[in-house]
Amino acid sequence: MSDPIPPTNPNRLDDVFVQSRRELVSILLIWLVFAGWVIAASDLLAYDDASEGVDLVFGMPAWVFWAIGLPWIGANGVIFWFCLGFMKDQSLESEET
Amino acid sequence: MDQSGNVIHLVTSAQGATNAALVTFGIYLLFVFFLAWLSSRVRSRKEFVSEYFLGSRGLGVWAFALTFAATNASGGSFMGFPALIYTHGWVLALWIASYMVVPVVTTGLLAKRLNQVARRAGAVTVPEILRERFGSPGVGLVATGLLTFFMFFYLLAQFKAGSSILATLLGEIAVFQSAVAWVAEWQQGVPLFEAAEPDYLLCLLVFSGTVIAYTAYGGFRAVVWTDVMQGIVMVIGVGIMFFLVLQQTGGLGKATRSVAEMTPPDHGEIRIRLTEALDRDVVLRKGAWLEVLEEGRRESMVRTKRLTRIPADTLELEEIPALIVTTPSEIQRIDPDPLAVPVQTEITVRTPYESGAGKKGAYVSAPGPSVEGDVGFLSLGMALSFFVFWSFGGAGQPSNMVRQMAFKDAPTLRRSIMMVSVYYSLIYFPLVIIFCCARVIVPGMEVDPDRVMPETARVLASVAGAPWLAGLIVAAPFAAVMSSVDSFLLMVSSGLVRDVYQRNINPGVSERQMKILTYGVTSLVGIAAALAVLNPPQYLQNLIVFSTGGLAGCFLVPMALTLFWPRMTRAGVVAGMLGGCGTHLLLYILGYFVHGRFAVYSFLGLEAFIWDMVGAGICSIGGSLGSRPLPVDLVCRFFGSVSDSRRNTG
Known part of the structure; x- marks a missing residue:
C-alpha cells in the first residue's frame, strides 16, 4: 500500500473536507424537508376514518399518494439534482489533492 | 384427494413450483461459488490485506451501488417486511417512507470524507480509521471491541433467519424431506445437535457452510460480486411479482377497494x-x-x-x-x-384485534390494525422515529462505512447514490403494493405471516401458468439474507485479524501468515455463530434491532465528528462510543425491568437509537472539550490541504 503524504499546513482547510461539509449540511436539509412533508401530510390525511370508503389516486389510497408516493418521486428528483448539480468531483487520493 | 400416507386433506401445493425453487437454488449456489473462485483469482495478483478486506478501493458504480443496496436489504426486507404489510396494510408505506431519502443519507452523508480520510490513513477497517485519525491504538481497540460485540449478535440473528428462510422455501420438496429424515436419524445421540429441529439443522448446515466457504475463500471482492448478483435477483423477483399481482387482481384500484372492505x-x-x-x-x-x-x-x-x-x-x-x-x-x-x-x-x-377489530378501512388507513395495543400499529410518533431510524441508523452501520471506504472515486459515489435511489424505489414501494394486493389473492396468511412471500410467489406463478417463475422469485429473500451475512462475517474477522492481531500483537506478520490467519478466523467466527444458533435464541427480531441500533448508536455520531470536527479528541471519541453503547444498554436494562423480557424501553415513545445518538453526541462533545486538543500535525494530516502545504514548502 502506498504511503499517504500528510498535509502540514494548519492555516488552510482541505477542499474535500470543506465541500463534504457543505454536502453534509445539504443532505440534512433534504432529509428535514421530506421528513416534514411525510409526517405533516400523514398527520393531516392518513389517520382519518376510512370505514365509509377510501379515496383513491392511481389505485392507492389518496393519503399514500400525497404523503408518500409524491414526496418519494420528489425525493428522487432532488437526489438527482444533488448528485448532478451540487456534488463536486474531487480527487480523493491524498497524493493528488 | 391425496389418499397416500396419513393425510386426510387435499394437498394443494404445486410440486412443479417447489422443484423449480430447488433447481433455482442449486444454480444460484453454483454461481456464488464461481464468483468466489473468480475473486480469489483477482486477489492472487494483488496485495493481500487491502484486496481481501477492501477490494483494493476499486469499486465502480454497479459494484458499489448494488453491494450497498443488497447489504442493507437483509432477509427482513423480503420475509418480515412483507409479513408486516400483509398483517397491517397500507400503513407500512408510512413505516418505510424514509427509504425515499435513505440512499442519499446513508450513502452520501459521510461517504466522500470517509473515503478520503481512509486513504490518508491507509486504513482498511473502520477501527483503523479511528486509530490513525487520533494516533491511538487504544481508540482502535475500543472500536473493535464494540463492533465485534454487536456484530456477533447480528450474525446470530441472520444465521437463524437464513436457515429459516431456506427451510420455508424448500419445505415441501420430496428430496428435501428425505434429507431431513436422514438428518433426524443422524442427530439422535449427538449431544450438541440432538435438540435442534432436523429441517432447521439441515438448512443451518447448508446455509452456514455456503456463506462461510465463499466469504472466507473469496474475501471482500467475492462478497461484493455476490451482492451485485443478489441485488439483481432481488429487483427481478420484485418486478415479476409486481406485474403478476396487478394482472391477477384486476389492477391496483380494484385490489385497494377490496382491501378497504376487509376487517381484521x-x-x-x-x-x-x-x-x-x-x-x-x-x-x-x-x-x-x-x-x-x-x-x-x-x-x-x-x-x-x-x-x-x-x-x-x-x-x-x-x-x-x-x-x-x-x-x-x-x-x-x-x-x-x-x-x-x-x-x-x-x-x-x-x-379480536385490540385495534381495528370489525372496522372496515383499517387496512387502508393509519395507524393500521394491531393484535396488541389499542393505539394501532403505527402512531405518528413512531412513524417519525422510523423516519429517523432507517436513514441515520443505516448511515451509522460499520458495514456501510466499509463500503464507503472502498469506492473508486467521487464520480462513482455520485452515480451510485442515484442508482441506489432508483433501486430502492423499485424495491420498497412496489413491495408495499404487492403485499397489500396479496391480501386479496392469498387469504388467511396471518396463521404464518413469514410465509407470505413464498406462498404469494407460488400462487402468482401457478395462476400465470409458469411455476418455474416461483423459483426465481423466492431466490430473492435468500439472496437478501446471504448478502447481509457475508458482509458482517467479514467485518468481524477483519476486526480481529487486522485491528487486533496485526496492528497490536504482531505488526511484522508475513503475508502468508495473514492469509492463513484470515481464512481461519473468518471460518471460525462463522462456525461459532452457526453453533450458537443450533437452538435459536428467543426474541430474534429484538436481537436484530438491538445489534443494528447498538452499532449505529456507538458509531454514527463519533464517526461524523471524527470526520468533520477538527477539535474532536481521543477522549471524546472513546467517550462518544461508550456513551452511545451505555445509553443503548441502559434502555434495554430498563426495558427488561418494565416489560419483564428482552425488550427496549422507549423513553418518551421514541426509538432507542435516537437517545443513543443524543448520549453519544453529549459524551463526544463533552469529552473533547474537556480534554487536551490533538497535536497540530495530526489534525493537519486529516484536515489540511496537501496542495497548499506543497506550495508553501516549495
Whole structure:
C-alpha cells in the first residue's frame, strides 16, 4: 500500500473536507424537508376514518399518494439534482489533492 | 384427494413450483461459488490485506451501488417486511417512507470524507480509521471491541433467519424431506445437535457452510460480486411479482377497494367433531381451511394454526388454535379443504384485534390494525422515529462505512447514490403494493405471516401458468439474507485479524501468515455463530434491532465528528462510543425491568437509537472539550490541504 503524504499546513482547510461539509449540511436539509412533508401530510390525511370508503389516486389510497408516493418521486428528483448539480468531483487520493 | 400416507386433506401445493425453487437454488449456489473462485483469482495478483478486506478501493458504480443496496436489504426486507404489510396494510408505506431519502443519507452523508480520510490513513477497517485519525491504538481497540460485540449478535440473528428462510422455501420438496429424515436419524445421540429441529439443522448446515466457504475463500471482492448478483435477483423477483399481482387482481384500484372492505380476522380456538371415527391415525395439516356452519348456512371460515394429529377411533378433538375470518366477502369466497370424512367445526374462543377489530378501512388507513395495543400499529410518533431510524441508523452501520471506504472515486459515489435511489424505489414501494394486493389473492396468511412471500410467489406463478417463475422469485429473500451475512462475517474477522492481531500483537506478520490467519478466523467466527444458533435464541427480531441500533448508536455520531470536527479528541471519541453503547444498554436494562423480557424501553415513545445518538453526541462533545486538543500535525494530516502545504514548502 502506498504511503499517504500528510498535509502540514494548519492555516488552510482541505477542499474535500470543506465541500463534504457543505454536502453534509445539504443532505440534512433534504432529509428535514421530506421528513416534514411525510409526517405533516400523514398527520393531516392518513389517520382519518376510512370505514365509509377510501379515496383513491392511481389505485392507492389518496393519503399514500400525497404523503408518500409524491414526496418519494420528489425525493428522487432532488437526489438527482444533488448528485448532478451540487456534488463536486474531487480527487480523493491524498497524493493528488 | 391425496389418499397416500396419513393425510386426510387435499394437498394443494404445486410440486412443479417447489422443484423449480430447488433447481433455482442449486444454480444460484453454483454461481456464488464461481464468483468466489473468480475473486480469489483477482486477489492472487494483488496485495493481500487491502484486496481481501477492501477490494483494493476499486469499486465502480454497479459494484458499489448494488453491494450497498443488497447489504442493507437483509432477509427482513423480503420475509418480515412483507409479513408486516400483509398483517397491517397500507400503513407500512408510512413505516418505510424514509427509504425515499435513505440512499442519499446513508450513502452520501459521510461517504466522500470517509473515503478520503481512509486513504490518508491507509486504513482498511473502520477501527483503523479511528486509530490513525487520533494516533491511538487504544481508540482502535475500543472500536473493535464494540463492533465485534454487536456484530456477533447480528450474525446470530441472520444465521437463524437464513436457515429459516431456506427451510420455508424448500419445505415441501420430496428430496428435501428425505434429507431431513436422514438428518433426524443422524442427530439422535449427538449431544450438541440432538435438540435442534432436523429441517432447521439441515438448512443451518447448508446455509452456514455456503456463506462461510465463499466469504472466507473469496474475501471482500467475492462478497461484493455476490451482492451485485443478489441485488439483481432481488429487483427481478420484485418486478415479476409486481406485474403478476396487478394482472391477477384486476389492477391496483380494484385490489385497494377490496382491501378497504376487509376487517381484521379474529384469533381463537376451534373444536372439530368427526361424523364418523377413522380406522387409523391421520393428520390435519397446518393451514387447513374449514367452514363453520350455523343452521346449514356458512357462518365463518377458519384456518388451523398448527398441524393436528387425529387418533383412530376418535370423534372429538381437543381445541386447536385457529384464525377466524370476519370479512363477509372472504367467508363466501374461500373454499374449504376437501376432507376424507365430513367434520363439524365450532368456534370456542374468539379474540379480536385490540385495534381495528370489525372496522372496515383499517387496512387502508393509519395507524393500521394491531393484535396488541389499542393505539394501532403505527402512531405518528413512531412513524417519525422510523423516519429517523432507517436513514441515520443505516448511515451509522460499520458495514456501510466499509463500503464507503472502498469506492473508486467521487464520480462513482455520485452515480451510485442515484442508482441506489432508483433501486430502492423499485424495491420498497412496489413491495408495499404487492403485499397489500396479496391480501386479496392469498387469504388467511396471518396463521404464518413469514410465509407470505413464498406462498404469494407460488400462487402468482401457478395462476400465470409458469411455476418455474416461483423459483426465481423466492431466490430473492435468500439472496437478501446471504448478502447481509457475508458482509458482517467479514467485518468481524477483519476486526480481529487486522485491528487486533496485526496492528497490536504482531505488526511484522508475513503475508502468508495473514492469509492463513484470515481464512481461519473468518471460518471460525462463522462456525461459532452457526453453533450458537443450533437452538435459536428467543426474541430474534429484538436481537436484530438491538445489534443494528447498538452499532449505529456507538458509531454514527463519533464517526461524523471524527470526520468533520477538527477539535474532536481521543477522549471524546472513546467517550462518544461508550456513551452511545451505555445509553443503548441502559434502555434495554430498563426495558427488561418494565416489560419483564428482552425488550427496549422507549423513553418518551421514541426509538432507542435516537437517545443513543443524543448520549453519544453529549459524551463526544463533552469529552473533547474537556480534554487536551490533538497535536497540530495530526489534525493537519486529516484536515489540511496537501496542495497548499506543497506550495508553501516549495
